[in-house]
Amino acid sequence: MTSRGRPSIVxxxxxxxxxxxxxxxxxxFFDDPQExxxxxxxxxxxxxxxxLIALGYTLVYGILQLINFAHGDVFALAGLIASxxxxxxxxxxxxxGAGLVLVAIAVTLFAAMAIASSLxxxxxxxxxxxLRHAPRLAALITAIGMSFIVQNIALALFDVQYQSIxxxxxxxxVFRIGDIALQWNKLFVLLLTIPVLLALSxxxxxxxxxxxxxxxxxxxxxxxxxxxxxxxxxxxxFALAGALAGAAGLLFLLYFTTMRYDTGFELGLIAFxxxxxxxxxxxxxxxxxxxxxxxxxxxxxxLSIWTPGGDWTRSIVFGIxxxxxxxxxxxxxxxxxxxxx
Amino acid sequence: MTEQQTPGKTSEESQLTSVLAQRTERMAxxxxxxxxxxxxxxxxxxxxxxxxxxxxxxNTTLRDLPVIGEFFPTPGSAVIIIVFTMMAIGLNVVxxxxxxxxxxxxxxxxxxxxxxxxLASQQFEQWTFHFWSAGINEELPGIHxxxxxxxxxxGLFTALVGIVIGLPTLRLRGDYLAIVTLGFGEIVPQFVxxxxxxxxxxxxxxxxxxxxxxPPGFGDGLSEGTGGLLPVNFSQSFDAExxxxxxxxxxxxxxxxxxxxxxxxxxxxxxxxxxxDETAAAAMGIPLMRTKTWSYAIGAFFGGIAGAYYASFKSGxxxxxxxxxxxxxxLCMVILGGMGSIWGVLIAGIIxxxxxxxxxxxxGNHLNDGFVEPVFDSRLEVPKYQFGIYGVIIxxxxxxxxxGLIPEQRRKLEMEEGVHDEPAMGERAVNK
Numbered sequence: 001m002t003s004r005g006r007p008s009i010v011x012x013x014x015x016x017x018x019x020x021x022x023x024x025x026x027x028x029f030f031d032d033p034q035e036x037x038x039x040x041x042x043x044x045x046x047x048x049x050x051x052l053i054a055l056g057y058t059l060v061y062g063i064l065q066l067i068n069f070a071h072g073d074v075f076a077l078a079g080l081i082a083s084x085x086x087x088x089x090x091x092x093x094x095x096x097g098a099g100l101v102l103v104a105i106a107v108t109l110f111a112a113m114a115i116a117s118s119l120x121x122x123x124x125x126x127x128x129x130x131l132r133h134a135p136r137l138a139a140l141i142t143a144i145g146m147s148f149i150v151q152n153i154a155l156a157l158f159d160v161q162y163q164s165i166x167x168x169x170x171x172x173x174v175f176r177i178g179d180i181a182l183q184w185n186k187l188f189v190l191l192l193t194i195p196v197l198l199a200l201s202x203x204x205x206x207x208x209x210x211x212x213x214x215x216x217x218x219x220x221x222x223x224x225x226x227x228x229x230x231x232x233x234x235x236x237x238f239a240l241a242g243a244l245a246g247a248a249g250l251l252f253l254l255y256f257t258t259m260r261y262d263t264g265f266e267l268g269l270i271a272f273x274x275x276x277x278x279x280x281x282x283x284x285x286x287x288x289x290x291x292x293x294x295x296x297x298x299x300x301x302x303l304s305i306w307t308p309g310g311d312w313t314r315s316i317v318f319g320i321x322x323x324x325x326x327x328x329x330x331x332x333x334x335x336x337x338x339x340x341x
Numbered sequence: 342m343t344e345q346q347t348p349g350k351t352s353e354e355s356q357l358t359s360v361l362a363q364r365t366e367r368m369a370x371x372x373x374x375x376x377x378x379x380x381x382x383x384x385x386x387x388x389x390x391x392x393x394x395x396x397x398x399x400n401t402t403l404r405d406l407p408v409i410g411e412f413f414p415t416p417g418s419a420v421i422i423i424v425f426t427m428m429a430i431g432l433n434v435v436x437x438x439x440x441x442x443x444x445x446x447x448x449x450x451x452x453x454x455x456x457x458x459x460l461a462s463q464q465f466e467q468w469t470f471h472f473w474s475a476g477i478n479e480e481l482p483g484i485h486x487x488x489x490x491x492x493x494x495x496g497l498f499t500a501l502v503g504i505v506i507g508l509p510t511l512r513l514r515g516d517y518l519a520i521v522t523l524g525f526g527e528i529v530p531q532f533v534x535x536x537x538x539x540x541x542x543x544x545x546x547x548x549x550x551x552x553x554x555x556p557p558g559f560g561d562g563l564s565e566g567t568g569g570l571l572p573v574n575f576s577q578s579f580d581a582e583x584x585x586x587x588x589x590x591x592x593x594x595x596x597x598x599x600x601x602x603x604x605x606x607x608x609x610x611x612x613x614x615x616x617x618d619e620t621a622a623a624a625m626g627i628p629l630m631r632t633k634t635w636s637y638a639i640g641a642f643f644g645g646i647a648g649a650y651y652a653s654f655k656s657g658x659x660x661x662x663x664x665x666x667x668x669x670x671x672l673c674m675v676i677l678g679g680m681g682s683i684w685g686v687l688i689a690g691i692i693x694x695x696x697x698x699x700x701x702x703x704x705g706n707h708l709n710d711g712f713v714e715p716v717f718d719s720r721l722e723v724p725k726y727q728f729g730i731y732g733v734i735i736x737x738x739x740x741x742x743x744x745g746l747i748p749e750q751r752r753k754l755e756m757e758e759g760v761h762d763e764p765a766m767g768e769r770a771v772n773k
Contacts, residue, residue, distance in 0.1 A: 066516075067516050067519075067520065127736055130740055131739065131740070134743065137440070137442050137515060137516070139739075140516050140519060141672070141676060141735060142735065142736050142739040142740070144444075144669060144672075144735065145731075145732040145734075145735030146736060147732070148669065148728045148729055148731060148732025148735070149729055149732040149733060149736065151729070151732075152726050152728060152732065155725065155726065155729070156726065156729075265665070269523070269527070276520075311534070311535045312531070314527055314528070314531050315527075315531045318527050321520065321521070321524045322524045322525070325513060325517050325521050326521070329517060
């Protein structure tokens with residue numbers, strides 16, 4: 001939110017806000033450095049999950065300029081299905097052996113990703129594909145409708161109760177320095193997220209499919225003329241986004257151990273905020289935005305000095321969303337978009 | 342990322358002229374005297390039915406009819422249906438006329454409801470202020486202003502909220518604007534939930550909400566002056582539900598009248614011009630920001646009145662009432678009826694409002710008795726899936742009939758002939 005070119009009022013306000021933020025973080029850090037670092041680690045873990053969901057929004061937006069509202073609900077449905085697989089097929093309990101747990105998690109991860117990506121592709125095929133030539137808002141409104149449909153599928157399958165699983169990845173400590181500790185479940189989320197991010201970035205950068213995706217997002221007609229199957233590329237993008245949502249669903253479940261049919265709505269909005277914060281359409285931006293939002297949320301709920309507290313989390317996140325969209329619609333890393341005037 | 346191309350619409354002059362000629366013809370055809378008179382008949386019939394509906398004899402007769410009887414709502418439910426329809430018609434100004442997607446309309450509903458809570462209840466016990474408070478004990482602490490005045494104040498306050506939300510955000514286009522309004526729609530309920538102790542000052546009474554809120558009334562003077570025709574206070578009358586129904590109907594008619602007149606006004610034509618082509622509208626000298634902000638303010642105005650009236654009807658404003666789904670529910674009414682079409686939104690509002698309050702339960706029971714229970718040996722809770730049903734309605738309408746049940750003429754032309762719209766999914770909308 002720094003000023004571009006000549007310092008404007010908005011730029012000065014942005015800088016002032018950033019200075020206040022840094023002062024707030026600094027005061028909290030010097031008050032209790034160890035607590036600060038612990039909160040930071042929690043925020044990082046949360047941010048990793050957000051980043052995975054945010055990537056799905058950004059991938060789809062990059063190629064279709066469509067906010068896929070249903071994405072968050074696909075994430076929630078995948079997580080709920082993962083909980084069902086873990087509990088009913090593998091029958092895992094809190095004291096299952098490490099071997100069984102690892103196999104169960106690996107199989108469930110694969111299943112959740114497969115289910116979520118086929119669901120996402122189906123949504124595109126049944127809904128958005130027919131609306132490519134319709135006015136833009138028609139597609140957005142359809143996405144909202146799809147979101148409610150997916151949410152109600154989850155409601156029909158899993159009812160309104162929270163679905164809980166036992167803590168499969170223990171929250172015992174990997175290491176401890178003074179009061180700073182890193183637990184296994186946090187490390188696990190980070191260890192699973194980083195390879196997924198690397199694989200995704202390799203895929204978009206270096207494979208033929210990735211090249212087709214980038215070409216399609218730049219100019220659909222020209223890519224079609226160059227022999228790219230545009231429909232298949234778009235389906236592939238949706239499949240990729242869905243797979244990320246599936247992975248995020250399982251990770252969320254393993255880390256927080258409980259979720260419900262409407263978990264995806266709020267998580268989806270937060271992740272969308274993360275994507276916008278980083279610059280929508282930009283993969284690195286989505287990860288950066290996810291981590292930043294995760295940190296902001298945990299700092300807000302975990303720090304002790306001048307902290308608004310958990311009651312205000314939603315307002316803060318949406319306040320950030322509004323501020324970014326109004327003052328810098330291109331996000332932190334994004335390119336200038338037509339929305340910016 | 343989007344390529345700016347020349348409009349896909351063929352620009353041959355002959356075709357353009359024929360289209361224009363057709364358009365003028367249709368416009369002229371619509372305004373023939375005879376047509377107007379004939380189209381008034383069903384309206385008058387509908388109005389008469391609407392007015393006599395809550396009368397004890399009419400209502401019980403209808404509800405006692407075999408088979409179809411249970412499809413008629415009670416007068417109390419009808420009030421709620423009317424209030425939500427009124428909000429949908431207000432939302433129609435923003436979404437239908439000006440083409441701005443607002444996903445946070447619930448914020449205006451909340452603002453109106455809390456305005457009623459602040460100005461007509463015991464919320465602020467530290468002050469005692471009465472102004473034409475009909476049938477309320479003058480000793481009662483708190484601010485008590487007559488609900489009819491509160492409705493106007495709530496409308497104005499909400500319009501102000503609309504302007505405050507609109508000014509920074511309305512320069513955004515399309516989907517970004519939708520997201521920002523969604524953000525406001527989420528912040529407002531959280532604010533009212535948390536604002537029970539702003540430096541010790543209890544503004545909204547937190548998650549308990551503000552209750553009770555004064556009922557409407559006309560006070561002793563007016564009541565005696567009209568020989569008891571105007572009641573002192575709604576809740577002290579035996580037929581409170583009927584009174585609430587009639588005044589809600591009055592407010593609805595007022596809203597319909599305003600929106601109907603607005604559509605053909607200078608402002609309304611400016612909205613439609615912006616909806617069709619923002620750049621061209623600006624080039625023709627329409628001040629974009631001011632016109633859009635007006636649509637926000639006016640849409641919010643009706644939302645505020647409806648919210649305040651509803652709060653007075655159910656005698657409370659609770660933060661749990663103001664959730665995102667309400668915005669989508671109202672949007673669904675606008676889409677089902679036809680964006681921009683008052684009559685369409687009116688009918689869709691009545692249908693969906695009824696489904697929401699009573700209809701789904703009634704239909705669900707029939708479905709369960711006749712089909713689900715004998716076949717699957719279990720019962721389906723249909724009302725639980727109401728938002729899934731609205732989702733299906735939204736998607737089906739968008740895919741197969743994007744102009745709505747009763748399309749507005751102009752909107753239909755836009756959809757058929759293609760307009761200079763935002764590119765859908767990165768491509769210019771071309772003539773189908």
